Amino acid sequence: MRIGMLTSGGDAPGLNAVIRGAVLIGQTVHGHDFIGLRDGWRGLIEADTMPLGRNEVKGISKQGGTILGTSRTNPFEGRGGVDRVTEVMTELGIDAIIAIGGEGTLAAAKRLTDAGIRIVGVPKTVDNDLDATDYTFGFDTAVQIATEAMDRLRTTGDAHSRCMVAEVMGRHVGWIALHSGMASGAHAILIPEQRTSMEQIAAWVTSAASRGRAPLVVVAEGFTLDSMDDPHSERGLDAFGRPRLGGIGELIAPLIEERTGIETRATTLGHIQRGGTPSAFDRVLATRLGMAAVNAVTNGDWGRMVALRSTEIVTVPFAEALGTLKTVPQSRYDEAAMLFG
Amino acid sequence: MRIGMLTSGGDAPGLNAVIRGAVLIGQTVHGHDFIGLRDGWRGLIEADTMPLGRNEVKGISKQGGTILGTSRTNPFEGRGGVDRVTEVMTELGIDAIIAIGGEGTLAAAKRLTDAGIRIVGVPKTVDNDLDATDYTFGFDTAVQIATEAMDRLRTTGDAHSRCMVAEVMGRHVGWIALHSGMASGAHAILIPEQRTSMEQIAAWVTSAASRGRAPLVVVAEGFTLDSMDDPHSERGLDAFGRPRLGGIGELIAPLIEERTGIETRATTLGHIQRGGTPSAFDRVLATRLGMAAVNAVTNGDWGRMVALRSTEIVTVPFAEALGTLKTVPQSRYDEAAMLFG
Amino acid sequence: MRIGMLTSGGDAPGLNAVIRGAVLIGQTVHGHDFIGLRDGWRGLIEADTMPLGRNEVKGISKQGGTILGTSRTNPFEGRGGVDRVTEVMTELGIDAIIAIGGEGTLAAAKRLTDAGIRIVGVPKTVDNDLDATDYTFGFDTAVQIATEAMDRLRTTGDAHSRCMVAEVMGRHVGWIALHSGMASGAHAILIPEQRTSMEQIAAWVTSAASRGRAPLVVVAEGFTLDSMDDPHSERGLDAFGRPRLGGIGELIAPLIEERTGIETRATTLGHIQRGGTPSAFDRVLATRLGMAAVNAVTNGDWGRMVALRSTEIVTVPFAEALGTLKTVPQSRYDEAAMLFG
Amino acid sequence: MRIGMLTSGGDAPGLNAVIRGAVLIGQTVHGHDFIGLRDGWRGLIEADTMPLGRNEVKGISKQGGTILGTSRTNPFEGRGGVDRVTEVMTELGIDAIIAIGGEGTLAAAKRLTDAGIRIVGVPKTVDNDLDATDYTFGFDTAVQIATEAMDRLRTTGDAHSRCMVAEVMGRHVGWIALHSGMASGAHAILIPEQRTSMEQIAAWVTSAASRGRAPLVVVAEGFTLDSMDDPHSERGLDAFGRPRLGGIGELIAPLIEERTGIETRATTLGHIQRGGTPSAFDRVLATRLGMAAVNAVTNGDWGRMVALRSTEIVTVPFAEALGTLKTVPQSRYDEAAMLFG
Incomplete structure (x- = not known):
């Protein structure tokens, strides 16, 4: 399979570890082929790509930022939309997409998936405000x-x-x-x-x-x-x-x-x-999420994102992660507030 | 209540954050009184104590080591044993003990609890080899x-x-x-x-x-x-x-x-x-465990230790944490090994 | 001799290392006795002191801030002045003062020294803008x-x-x-x-x-x-x-x-x-400056500050350090600017 | 001029900053052209080279190690020697060499310079044991x-x-x-x-x-x-x-x-x-040394190495840096020892 990969929205420490984990395991274990889409959805809509193989991901898991670039482009705006996405995927021979991003990205991914595009998501938010995952990397x-x-x-x-x-x-x-x-x-x-x-x-x-x-x-x-x-x-x-x-x-x-x-x-x-070398915790989490995303692609788990539950990586439907922000519950705030006095 | 607190076994980054979390919340929220037992069980057996109040725990959550000192003394060896522990607790007016330690410590704590001593445990192992908790601090x-x-x-x-x-x-x-x-x-x-x-x-x-x-x-x-x-x-x-x-x-x-x-x-x-400033993750985890240990004492949850499950702190019986080491499961090793090749 | 020590002006990483270096060597090698003056010149004018012995300086060289506190009080304002300084020194039995501070502090120290007060200075500026020393700690x-x-x-x-x-x-x-x-x-x-x-x-x-x-x-x-x-x-x-x-x-x-x-x-x-743990470079520099300040006091080198020249610690008259800011010379700027293009 | 650059001996944090400083200023300011010699003198003797331009030195000043590789090869051993060096330089069109290394490297450089090869040195020793420079990077x-x-x-x-x-x-x-x-x-x-x-x-x-x-x-x-x-x-x-x-x-x-x-x-x-990201101090020092080495090449200062004196970069003859190790003088040891007691 040829997998297009993109990072969208604000950057977060660990993006490169996701990319590396996915590419390494995708190539060596599953025999997939990867193509980088530059600057988030923009790269998809504009067919702006970069090579994404073993060589490109060498040693990047400890680098902040994202080698793919990122932007806040919405795939439904401008010349975008389902038809354009389908067209580009055909043109580039892309079978599936791994989209790494926050709530906006995952909402767009859901809409595209609902229209038949094959996408797996990786949740990304430095703020940790996404439901359905214990923590997000970064x-x-x-x-x-x-x-x-x-x-x-x-x-x-x-x-x-x-x-x-x-x-x-x-x-x-x-x-x-x-x-x-x-x-x-x-x-x-x-x-x-x-x-x-x-x-x-x-x-x-x-x-x-x-x-x-x-x-x-x-x-x-x-x-x-x-x-x-x-x-x-x-x-x-x-x-x-x-x-x-x-x-x-x-x-x-x-x-x-x-x-x-x-x-x-x-x-x-x-x-x-939000910049610089990710913590070891985030590198491990991000690497595991990247690997799990490729597994989900291999299994055809379209419309799902990978997530951390306790110490395990699972997949959940996009819908589950969207809609409600994961806010700090009253009990956690009260716990912290006991230490103020 | 007067609570005796001890740290036992090898040191781990976060011990002081546990102590601080417990003392702050114990004093200000529950009105408990604390007494430090020096160098683990030795301090209990030998009635070797130090003051442990708000002033002693100022700013210590970012310090490695333990202000209480630690040792590998077994409370059942030498002049120790249930009678001696009871005697010292009576003498010092200690109503309950919070014991922070690894498997050996918790096994001793279980034995003492089985004999009627009121103990709550906090798991400690840098190696993360304790069952019944997702992670241990350090x-x-x-x-x-x-x-x-x-x-x-x-x-x-x-x-x-x-x-x-x-x-x-x-x-x-x-x-x-x-x-x-x-x-x-x-x-x-x-x-x-x-x-x-x-x-x-x-x-x-x-x-x-x-x-x-x-x-x-x-x-x-x-x-x-x-x-x-x-x-x-x-x-x-x-x-x-x-x-x-x-x-x-x-x-x-x-x-x-x-x-x-x-x-x-x-x-x-x-x-x-195992030394030096704990990571933010460990400081948060350790602080929450210390606070939860005091809650367990307040509730009379003797014979239990506090533990992390996903993002929540729970309590589990000592027995559940003992007996089997938490080893790396085959699936986690295989996952990592896919990246070697 | 009894030495009063004060830190004045903005804080800088390394202040505590200066204090520790001076106290350790002053006590054990020269037999001096130290007294801490709180919050810079204010502590001197108001005779607000704290004990300053071996015990107080334990382990502080890696701590940011200053255990003596600091302020921007000018010793000549309000009830201050040469007479008041003399009066307090007599009252407290202080024979000499080590003043750690920036240009304002050193200027005040010079004025006091000119009036016969026995002072040795230690230069402090995070900005590194003091002449007569290669670098300042912090x-x-x-x-x-x-x-x-x-x-x-x-x-x-x-x-x-x-x-x-x-x-x-x-x-x-x-x-x-x-x-x-x-x-x-x-x-x-x-x-x-x-x-x-x-x-x-x-x-x-x-x-x-x-x-x-x-x-x-x-x-x-x-x-x-x-x-x-x-x-x-x-x-x-x-x-x-x-x-x-x-x-x-x-x-x-x-x-x-x-x-x-x-x-x-x-x-x-x-x-x-300007906060937190000083770098090793600053700890070494600050410790050496503190030790050298005590040597200067012991030698009666009043009206001088300690300074770094190449790898050696020397003393220079206050006057030499004052008057002109050490600015970035044109050659150093040009050197850096060659890399912009 | 075409300048060959090599790093020799044990690695030290800052090697890449030297290389980057030299290449950036050499290309943009002086119009020189660089060629990388792999693994120290070995690359010279075996004419094993790599491109070394602006692109290759992008962002490397914060990376440990050396992009040129290093080894302990002696240029006079095996097939090496003055004739071979001259032959390779002619073959590759190299006009001058910047050799970054420790005492062994500089001794070899001196011997080659004495035989007419045009070399400028940059001192490198993590141990700081080279005379004629206040500090070495690393x-x-x-x-x-x-x-x-x-x-x-x-x-x-x-x-x-x-x-x-x-x-x-x-x-x-x-x-x-x-x-x-x-x-x-x-x-x-x-x-x-x-x-x-x-x-x-x-x-x-x-x-x-x-x-x-x-x-x-x-x-x-x-x-x-x-x-x-x-x-x-x-x-x-x-x-x-x-x-x-x-x-x-x-x-x-x-x-x-x-x-x-x-x-x-x-x-x-x-x-x-000796590995990993260099400190800011070492990055500045190494960058300045690299730039100064190119200036020395431009000026034809063969047989000299760049060095730090106080806050200035100077050049000194190889001979001055060789022969005697810079040991810790008695006074510096005594100063430190006063704090032991």
Whole structure:
């Protein structure tokens, strides 16, 4: 079989390990042939390809990014669509596609599969917000990077008796904040799933400071304040009446300082959380997912994605992974919050 | 309640995070009082204690080792035994014990629990060889350290066109070798659970070299060669007729060189795998286990240990965790071995 | 002799190693006695002290921050001044002071020394902008952290074919940008010492992109654009007519995107550059400086600071270190710039 | 000019950064043309080459090892010699050679230069034992890796109240031991330059233990015990009458345990010290050396090597770098030893 492979959406540490795992096992064990589709669905729609054999995947499992490139192109937009996909697959002799991507990618894959295209999916989201898999690769690396950064922030906070605010990734869910905050001993973790008032935040910060600790507040980028705590929020404007530019970390730092009297500094970790060498955990997970994806292709398990359940790799229908974000459940938040006080 | 806490057996990254998680939540949420027992069961038998409150656990979750100290003392040896344990607990006003340790510790804990002592266990083994829990803390850190070391070994192997042999921990099981070998793209992984002939090892090494790769062989310390491959093994002697001193890595390196003609070097990672700052994964896992252990104490779940199942912390009877080592199953080995060729 | 020790100004990785080196050698070799002054000059003026003996400095050389705390208090402001310093020293029985700090600290130390107070200085600046020493401790760690962050940014830039802008520390000088940019293979390094037009920056970015590279631009926080490139700069206002909040990285990223048509993202590394475990280089340097400071005290070398010259530790008069910032010389910038094209 | 480039002897982190720095600046600034000679002098003698242009050096400065390969071939052995070198250079159109290597390499380069071959050298030794340069690249990375390993060893030593012995590189000189031992707070540093009796070692270990510290002993691989401390040394045999196999760390660990009664464990860091991603310090140093080597070629500075003096890159005649090893001077050892007690 000739398999086209693509990576779509934001990059995540482990993409290359998926690709390598799939190609190695696909070639040597199953005798498949691979072709790389450049920059996600764009490469498919535009028939923009690259060779993808044993030589191309040499030593890449420890590299961040993706050798295939990625983009946010939707395969149904522009000149795309089922007919175009079918046409390109025929033209390139592609029998099946392995699509590595997040919810948008998998939704598109589902739509294409429903129309008869043969696709197997590999879930990818640094935020860990996909249902039907215990973890997605990239998440562990992001948590590790964020935790190391917070270890650093704490020592400078201690030296200056400052409150440090660290903004981490997580537009819709707070998994990275939850784990990195727990790992680094944060005194408050603010996530999109939980409404938290400035009064409560200030109470946690004051409590930590009163015990001689330099308070550490971890906030997911998607956390929002109630409008009563954020006088400008209704209008989407900041204190100067302009559209908000900075992140939530930079917004709440001065509010914390104002309420607690404790000097407060914000740091936005940003893109460093999603790049670079993946953790060993993510390399193993990604490699296994890549291998399992090829097995699914070999078995003709179209319309399914591979997933981690406990320590096993399984496959689940696209539908199961879509629709609902995997948010931080109340019990996990409560567990973490017991350590704030 | 007054809870005595002890860490026993070899150290593992995350011990301090367990202790901190337990003490923080025990004090602030449940109103318990803690007392540290020094150096494992020895501290209990000899009533050798240290204060263990909020102040003692400040900032320790990122420190390797254990602030309580550890030893391999068996509570039934010497002046120990059920009567002595009861006596010391009464004397110190200890209502219950949280014992953090590996199979030996948990077996002793079971025996004491069977005699009516109130104990909750927290499983600890860097080797990840305990049944009834998906992972033990310390394992992820060990795999990460080993993987980083192998990333380094590979570049020096490449520069010199050498075969590098890396010996990792794993006396009875090959989990660390399996995961670190998979993460680092090893061309052979040798584990105690699998008989592998020198002929097969040499074939993998030769195959990697023939593709222009510097071969990497990962071997668990507990791997053994068949006697036909190891002329001295029957007598437990080495080529000079002396008791074997070096590890298996140093044993097979010259055998590989002899069979393949490829210059081969061995490195034994040793103690660096079990010390130092735990990974974020292990800090989160260990913190949650410590918190759950206190919950189990509060609920009177004597004779049980806390465990990870998928993403949840559960409790299981000691008996369930004992008796059988969690070895690498054939399917997981076969999965990894597909990447050697 | 009884020696008071203080750390003043922003924290830097290595402060604790200086303290430990001084205390260990001061106590065991010279028989001195130490007293910690809390939060820089504030602790001296307010006689706010902490014990500082062998026990307090155990294992601290690998910890970031400073166990003495720090602040930006000026010893001549408020109730401070020569008389107050003399009074407190007499009261506490302090014979001499070791002051660890940057240019402001050393300037105050000089003024106090000129008035007869016995002070030896240890230079501290993460930015490496102090004359009379080859390097200051903390700089190597900051460069290493920034370089590792850029290694991560590059892989995500490559995956998305984006230009990545990384803002590093360096308010007045570009040393961190120069070294981390050179180490990470940056395609442009923008430093306060060098005027660089948006046209030039865009040319470098375009050139890198044309060779298939994801452009990396490293910019020191103190870099400024010519007003012709930055329509709002004259008024200190941004495009919305408000006082500028974001850093230079966030300012130039959209300007690069506009001029080159290449999607561009900015990351501000911020406080993570100055916290956490110091590099081995900085630990050795800081330990040696701390030891040398005690030797200087023992020799009565008042009014001098310790400094690194090649591989040796020497002492130089305060005056020599003050007055002129150590900026990046033209030759070093030209050397680095040869690699941009 | 067409420049042949080779890397010879043991690999060191930074080799690729030298190559990249030279090629980038050589091509774009000076218009030179490069050709890679494989596996050191072997590639020259056997005219075994690889293309070496801008494309080949993309992104390699952060990779360990050397893309050119390396070996310990001597250019005067076998079919080698001045005539053969001249013949190959003519055949390949090579005008000059940049040879990157240690003392052996530079000695051979000197001999060839004396015979009229145009060579510029770049010093390389992880051990830092070359005179005429403040530091060699690779040394900083090795010290950093060793220091991180010791940070890990200390926590496991503390947990078990054990003495940990760490054997680091340094066959003839103790620089890595000195720096990593100082950085990690070792209680004893044993180097080839200093005779140290078992009695003294045991005294240091006992002293550390008596202060509640888990003793850390750092030993360079080239350290030797006096024969009176090592009953078998005269015959080069171990306690079983066999040729010694293990390193000095494994030799002294049981001797320490015997003398002090403190459980002692040895770890040999081995090859991980010389592989993998170079530190930022080494990348900057190596890049600058590579660029300077090309400048030296351009200027016709044959028979010279580039070197670091303070913060500047200079060139020195081969002769100056050869002949005497740069050993640890007594003053530097005494400085470090003050911290043992």
